[in-house]
Amino acid sequence: MTKNQVLEAITRNDWTLKEINQLSHLVRVLTWNKHHEIRFKVPKGSPDVHTDHCCIVHGCKFGDDDCSVFTQKKRQEFDCEECIAEIEQG
Ligand SMILES: [Zn+2]
Numbered sequence: 001m002t003k004n005q006v007l008e009a010i011t012r013n014d015w016t017l018k019e020i021n022q023l024s025h026l027v028r029v030l031t032w033n034k035h036h037e038i039r040f041k042v043p044k045g046s047p048d049v050h051t052d053h054c055c056i057v058h059g060c061k062f063g064d065d066d067c068s069v070f071t072q073k074k075r076q077e078f079d080c081e082e083c084i085a086e087i088e089q090g
């Protein structure tokens with residue numbers, strides 16, 4: 001689905017289920033790209049328990065407010081399972 005088709009569908013207010021699914025997939029892909037874009041902007045830093053487990057999008061897996069990954073002090077060093085699951089369910 002192209003951007004123009006999306007805009008056209010919004011204008012007609014006439015969404016098919018297929019279009020809605022495509023759009024939600026598109027949103028997920030964009031989220032995924034955004035996730036990686038943020039991730040690579042964050043400095044590497046020395047690895048710690050957060051860089052191995054936490055996600056810049058899904059937050060700290062230990063519920064730590066000062067998580068080095070979520071606060072963007074350090075780059076996460078893995079692809080978060082929740083992120084992958086969201087893309088695959090797309
Ligand atoms: Zn954390």
Ligand SMILES: [Zn+2]
Pocket residue numbers: 055056057058080081082083084
């Ligand atoms: Zn994630």
